[in-house]
Amino acid sequence: MISRPMTCGMELSDQLPKTYEFAKVEERWQNRWRDEDFYFDRNSKKPHFIIDTPPPYPTGNFHVGNALNWCYIDFFARYKRMRGFNVMFPQGWDCHGLPTEVKVEEINNITKNDVSREEFRRMCRELTIKNIGQMRQTLRRMAFSVDWSNEYITMQPEYFKKTQLSFLRMLKSGYIYQSEHPVNFCTRCETAIAFAEVAYDERDTRLNYFDFDSVEIATTRPELLAACVAVAVHPDDTRYQKLKGKTLKVPIFGHLVPVVRDEAVDPAFGSGAVMICTFGDKQDVHWWKQHNLALRKAIDRQGKMTALAQKYEGMTAANCRKAILSDMEEKKILRKQEALGQRVGTCWRCKTPIEILSERQWFIKIKPDEILDAAHQITWYPEHMLRRMENWVEQMEWDWCISRQRIFATPIPVWFCKKCNEMVVPDENDLPVDPTLTKPEQACPKCGGKEFAAEKDVLDTWMDSSISVLYVTGWDGHSSPEIFPAQIRPQGHDIIRTWAFYTILRSVALTGNRPWDQILINGMVLGQDGFKMSKSRGNIIVPEDILCKYGADSLRQWAAMGATTGSDIMFNWNDVVAASRFQTKMWNIARFVLLQLDKEGIEKNVPVTSLADRWLLTRLSNIIGKVTDAMEQYQFDVALKAIREFAWDILADNYIELVKGRLYTKDASRRSACLVLYTAYDAICRMLAPFTPYFAEECYFYINKTSVHKQPWVTFTYDDPQAYVEGDLLVKIVGDVRKYKHDSGLALNAPLGRVTIYAPHTIEDAGDAARTLNADVFWRTDTAKLDRIVTDIEFNRSVVGPAFRKKAPAFMNAIRVLSPQELVNPPKLITLEGTEVLVPDHAFTPKFSYMEGGAKVDVISVGDVIVTIQKTA
RNA sequence: GGGCUCGUGGUCUAGCGGUAUGACGUCGCCCUUACACGGCGGAGGUCGCCGGUUCGAAUCCGGCCGGGCCCA
Secondary structure: OEEOOOOOOOOHHHHOOOOOOHHHHHHHHHHHOOHHHHOOOOOOOOOEEEEOOOOOOOOOOOOHHHHHHHHHHHHHHHHHHHOOOEEEOOEEEOOOOHHHHHHHHHHHOOOHHHOOHHHHHHHHHHHHHHHHHHHHHHHHHOOOOOOHHHEEEOOOHHHHHHHHHHHHHHHHOOOEEEEEEEEEEEOOOOEEEOHHHEEEEEEEEEEEEEEEOOEEEEEOOHHHHHHEEEEEEOOOOHHHHHHOOOEEEOOOOOOEEEEEEOOOOOOOOOOOEEEEEOOOOHHHHHHHHHOOOOOOOOEOOOOEEOHHHHHHOOOEHHHHHHHHHHHHHHOOOEEEEEEEEEEEEEEOOOOOEOEEEEEEEEEEOOOHHHHHHHHHHOEEEOOOHHHHHHHHHHOOOOOEEOEEOOOOOOEOOOEEEOOOOOEEOOOHHHOOOOOOOOOOOOOOOOOOOOOEEEOOOEEOHHHHHOOHHHHHOOOOOOOOOOOOOEEEEEEEHHHHHHHHHHHHHHHHHHHOOOOEEEEEEEOOEEOOOOOEOOOOOOOOOOHHHHHHHHOHHHHHHHHHHOOOOOOOEEOOHHHHHHHHHHHHHHHHHHHHHHHHHHHHOEEOOOOOOOHHHHHHHHHHHHHHHHHHHHHHOOOHHHHHHHHHHHHHHHHHHHHHHHHHHHHOOOOOHHHHHHHHHHHHHHHHHHHHOOOOHHHHHHHHHHHHOOOHHHOOOOOOOOOOHHHHHHHHHHHHHHHHHHHHHHHOOOOOOOOOEEEEEEOOOOOOOOOHHHHHHOEEEEEEOOOOOOEEEEEEEEEOHHHHHHHHHHHHHHHHHHHHOOOHHHHHOOOOEEEEOOEEEEOOOOOEEEEEEEEEOOEOOEEEEEOOEEEEEEOOO
16 A cells, blocks of 8 residues: 655645744644643543642743743653543642732732722732733643643632632641641731741841840840740759759849750850740740740731830831840940851741741641651652652641731631630531621521621631642542542642642541652752842743744753753753754754655555664664653653654664665665655654654644644554664664775765675675765675784673673783784683683674785774775776 | 752763763864755863772762752
């Protein structure tokens, strides 16, 4: 059967533009591809593959870091579809949170208190919707095969009602509780934050030494004097033995505090006596709990001094510090000040130093064992990232504080009876609710009261995003969804301690099961200078810039090849340019292949007999296996590298060069080459499809008139060990003779004369070598009648080493003194330190110089093949 | 200070027990009927340093030095 590509009356090769214009191609396919092709089919019988995609924060800009992450997702999503999976690649948007609130305040030049809560929320929603719109465009342009029917937006009722449902469920099961407890608090954002949201900054401060009722105390935070609840010293510190059991009078404020003894006090730091305040830092919290100390709140939620600070009331903490220091100076109790570098916990969003305040907050119980247990059931790529999770879980100290005192977030669905303070929750069927806008339908079940106070606190944003996997799999509060757990979670290593951790916690708490089978961690994208991208460094690269200059496929190739999956990756224009060049090369391969197939069409059942043809098929089969294995392990760099190497080196530079001459003939063997070209080309297109969807589609469509993205993954195999070895030899011989030509100053297509190849057995190359070298080529199996002189010996250490161990050097020395005849035909035994030992096969190869009785014959040796060249006179 | 990671030609990168992979750059030759956005070839590395294990180490072990990330 001969099938000719459909050509609409024109030859295919005429249709193919000389250069590949990515901008036109991308636009065309973007308009032609349909969203429905990527929809997850809930009724399908195919095995499902659910991806718990990260919902990005809708800033309006999809950055390069996101791009890397999404490229990985798209690579395996497309690959899995080709492997017959029913893939769900949802796209979420994690809307709630401070940055949007801040942005809204900035854009409208207001503060959140200037408008009603509802109005403020409306403004936040509006901005978010606009930003999502912008980011969707970039996603589409990057050709991510997103399932838009499974898009979710956490601020929308259908999503946050699940967040609220999960809250009620965990409240019921005892995971969630309220408590007055010290929490990290950002006084600028006026909200509690979790440990995961605390960043640490290096700052310079002063250590102030002052007289504390005749005891010298050193502190960096004199403004907390009003909150002082004890003085602590090391139990063994001889300087302070007499203070045992005493109380001291706090300077300026005058209240009495106990002296406590604690091993954790560092006698070498400051004066060795430290004041404990509620709360200067985490250590204070420890001591406070351990010694059961009083609670004195000197700083409020705005970061201002409370009434407890007496005359300093209303000052900011910073001003209070100045004022107290100057008062101390006046009273002559300030003794000295030292410069001190310290690390300050700050709010990761706004960089304001955090305070530790004791507040009534909502918490989720952290049960390290069940989280670790689930984490160990998940396969981590790369494996070592699991360590980060373990380390984080093992050192958790407080429970997760989930309440926030902000506006744009999921409301906590709770009221309190004004009469008896009983907590009342809505019926699950009434969700979502905003308790500040509605009231419970029933009277208080405890006292019958009808007046309720709404919980004004809202939920931490991670409460929304940590149920992404439950949402997409259709969790309804009753049991594990049928398609839960998901197959994979792709995400960055920067959010292992947050998103991954919280998701595992919530899945276990709500379903008793792990959230996913696998987790794939991607690295961070660094600027071209090797540093994290930042405005101040001016090293930010935006995806749009790359898309405009080199196109989506080049950017995607960079993502695949820039680094081993999981490691940080430096952005590098070179790699993008190299990727674009590969497309150019591949495009020319396409043009060549189509030009050849045009001539006589493709004959799909022609026997493939020529050595070069069989050789290419073995190499193709080999590369397919390699690429498939790499894809299964998410080693995109390995996979794409193998594809590129095959297309460029093996197919273009070796195979095509070898069979070109044959293709220009009208021999029957030309049809075999055509079939091989078609097979290889088809396979490359399909293997490239996950990586370069536009390019692969364009190449594939020209020849098959159908979408490559609807084809199955390549599973072609071809086993012919003899062709593999002999083909390699043929390629090597042709390459070496070419090099010889080059070294002799000949053009590569210049006539060469007579080339005789003495190979150990017959090789039938169908005349490929002769045409390629432009020479008369004679294959012979007899021995060349040449004088040869041994010039060197090459040892095969992987044979010599295991065979002789410590005696290897002695063996090699013994071989070196053999006669030339013996080197060519080695003896079976050799004497080594008085004992006879066996000479192993392939232990060494003699290197020869050739002469032929004075005749002008150049000789090249390729392994044990000898090639003589007699140039045209 | 702890954990995790990394240190390979000018730059970036693969390898992770048997004499070092590729890309970019650089130099030379070649416009050979797919491709000069190409082909062919060359130069360039004591694989951070010091020890150890081994017949043999970039590769394993120990120590040191230096980056990065996360956390105290």
